[in-house]
Amino acid sequence: xxxxxxxxxxxxxxxxxxxxxxxxxxxxxxxxxxxxxxxxxxxxxxxxxxxxxxxxxxxxxxxxxxxxxxxxxxxxxxxxxxxxxxxxxxxxxxxxxxxxxxxxxxxxxxxxxxxxxxxxxxxxxxxxxxxxxxxxxxxxxxxxxxxxxxxxxxxxxxxxxxxxxxxxxxxxxxxxxxxxxxxxxxxxxxxxxxxxxxxxxxxxxxxxxxxxxxxxxxxxxxxxxxxxxxxxxxxxxxxxxxxxxxxxxxxxxxxxxxxxxxxxxxxxxxxxxxxxxxxxxxxxxxxxxxxxxxxxxxxxxxxxxxxxxxxxxxxxxxxxxxxxxxxxxxxxxxxxxxxxxxxxxxxxxxxxxxxxxxxxxxxxxxxxxxxxxxxxxxxxxxxxxxxxx
Numbered sequence: 004x005x006x007x008x009x010x011x012x013x014x015x016x017x018x019x020x021x022x023x024x025x026x027x028x029x030x031x032x033x034x035x036x037x038x039x040x041x042x043x044x045x046x047x048x049x050x051x052x053x054x055x056x057x058x059x060x061x062x063x064x065x066x067x068x069x070x071x072x073x074x075x076x077x078x079x080x081x082x083x084x085x086x087x088x089x090x091x092x093x094x095x096x097x098x099x100x101x102x103x104x105x106x107x108x109x110x111x112x113x114x115x116x117x118x119x120x121x122x123x124x125x126x127x128x129x130x131x132x133x134x135x136x137x138x139x140x141x142x143x144x145x146x147x148x149x150x151x152x153x154x155x156x157x158x159x160x161x162x163x164x165x166x167x168x169x170x171x172x173x174x175x176x177x178x179x180x181x182x183x184x185x186x187x188x189x190x191x192x193x194x195x196x197x198x199x200x201x202x203x204x205x206x207x208x209x210x211x212x213x214x215x216x217x218x219x220x221x222x223x224x225x226x227x228x229x230x231x232x233x234x235x236x237x238x239x240x241x242x243x244x245x246x247x248x249x250x251x252x253x254x255x256x257x258x259x260x261x262x263x264x265x266x267x268x269x270x271x272x273x274x275x276x277x278x279x280x281x282x283x284x285x286x287x288x289x290x291x292x293x294x295x296x297x298x299x300x301x302x303x304x305x306x307x308x309x310x311x312x313x314x315x316x317x318x319x320x321x322x323x324x325x326x327x328x329x330x331x332x333x334x335x336x337x338x339x340x341x342x343x344x345x346x347x348x349x350x351x352x353x354x355x356x357x358x359x360x361x362x363x364x365x366x367x368x369x370x371x372x373x374x375x376x377x378x379x380x381x382x383x384x385x386x387x388x389x390x391x392x
Contacts, residue, residue: 008107012090012107012110012111012114015111015114015115016086016087016090016114019114019115019120019123019124020083020086020120020123020124021124022120022124023120023121023123023124023125024076024079024124025124025125026075027075027078027079027126028125031054031126032078032125032126034054035054035057035060035061035064035078035126035128036064036073036075036078036126038054038055038061039061039064039065039067039068039078040065040068040073042061042062042064042065043065043066043068043069043073049211049212050221051212051217051218051220051221051224052221053221053222056218056221057128057161057162057163058161058162059128059131059132059135059158059159059160059161059162059163060081060126060128060131060162060163063081063084064077064078064081064126067080067081078126079124079125079126081126081131082122082123082124082125082126082127082130082131083123083124085123085130085131085134085135086119086120086122086123086130086134088134088138089113089119089133089134089137089138089321090110090113090114092137092138092141093109093110093113093137093321093324093325094106094110095141096141096144096325097109097110097325097328100281100325100329101325101328101329101332102332105328105329105331105332106328108328109324109325109327109328109329112262112324112327112328113320113321113324116258116262116320116324117257117258118256118257118258118259118313118314118317118320119258119317119320121258122314122317127314127317128162128163129163129314129315129317130314130317131159131162131163132159132162132163132165132166132318133317133318133320133321135155135156135158135159135162135166136155136156136159136166136169136318137318137321137322138151138152138155139152139155139156139159140169140288140322142155143173143176144281144284146180146185146186146189147189149189149190149192149193149196150192150196152193153192153193153196153197153200154196156173156197157200160200160204164218164222165301165309165315168292168295168296168299168309169288169292169295169318171291171292171294171295172287172288172291172292175278175287175291176278176284176287177190177193179278219303222301222302223302223303223304223305232301232307232310233306233307233308233310234302234305234307241308244308244311245297245298245308248311249296249297249311252311253316256313256316258313258317258320259313259316259319259320259323261327262319262320262323262324262327263319263323264327265323265324265326265327265328265330265331266285266286266289266322266323266324266326266327266330268327268330268331268334269282269285269286269326269329269330270286272333273286273287273290275287281329282326282329282330282333285322285325285326285329286326288322289319289322289323289326292318292319293319296309296316
C-alpha cells in the first residue's frame, strides 16, 4: 500500500485544485491578471498601487501569459505551482522529522486543507508568499543554504511585504545562535545578502521612481484608507480586534482551526531555550509570529492591524500542521496499549469533523473535501498493515 501513497497524494491534490477552480473573480484576482497581461504585452504602468508592485506574483504570471496565453487557467497556474512545491518541501521536512506513517498523515492533512486548496486554485499572492516563507523556514531550521534562504525571503517580500511579520523569529534564532557561537558563517552570509537586497530594493525605487519610499507611500495612500482596514475604526472595533477577535477568527476558520488546535498541544512542553529541537523551533515560530499578526501594524504611518482574512494567515498552516502531527505522535507514545487501539477511531472521527467544519464554509467547495477526507482516513487508519508500536 505504501508504494501507492505518492500517487494517491498527487491525485488528491489535482482533484482538490480542479474542484476549487472557479476562474478569475472581478476583484483583486482580476487586477493582478490585468497587470500580468500588461507586463507580458509591454504596456505595464508602474504606479504605487500594491497591484503594480508585487513582482513576486506578477513576473511569473506574466511569463506564463507569454507562454500559454491570457487564459483564466493560466492566471491561477503560478499559485498552483507554488502549492505543489510547498507540498513537496513539506513532505521532505515531515519525512525527516516524523515516523513514516505520521509523516504521510501530516502531508495528507496539508494537501486536504480546504483553505490551501481554495487559494491554490486562485490568483493568490498570499499563498505564494506563504510557500516561499515556508521554504525559508525549512532552511533556517536546518541552518543550510543561506543564499537560498535569503532568496526565498526576498521573493516572499517581493510578493507581499507581510513577510516582515516573520522577521522577529528569524532575528530571535539568529540571536540564539550567535550567543552560543553557533552557525556564524551561516548568519554572516545571510546578513550580507539581506543587506544587499535592501540596498538594491530601495535603490531601484530611487532610480526608477525618484523616491526610495515609493512602495511604502503607496501602502499609506491605498491600504490605510481602505474601508476593509482598521484605519480610523471605532475604539470598540479596534479593541475587539486586539483581544478576542483573532482567537474567534482562527477557531471558525476551516483551514486554520484544526492545525492551530493540534499545534497548541505542544504548549505544555515548549522550551524556548532549546530552539535547536524541531518542536520548540516550530512552536517558537508560531508563537512569535502569531503575536506580531495579532498586535502588529501593517503600516508605518498609522496603527493598522492585520485583517482577519483567512488568506492573510495562510503562512501558519504548514508549520502548525507539522507540529500538530508531531505532538500527536509524541503524545501517543505515552498511552497504554489498550488506549492505543482507540487511536484509529479517534483519528477518523476527529478528521471527519474537520471535513464537516469545512462543509459549513460555502466558498471552499467542501463536498470534495469531506468525501476525500473520509476515503483518506479510512485508508490510513484501517489499512491491514497499520500497526501501533
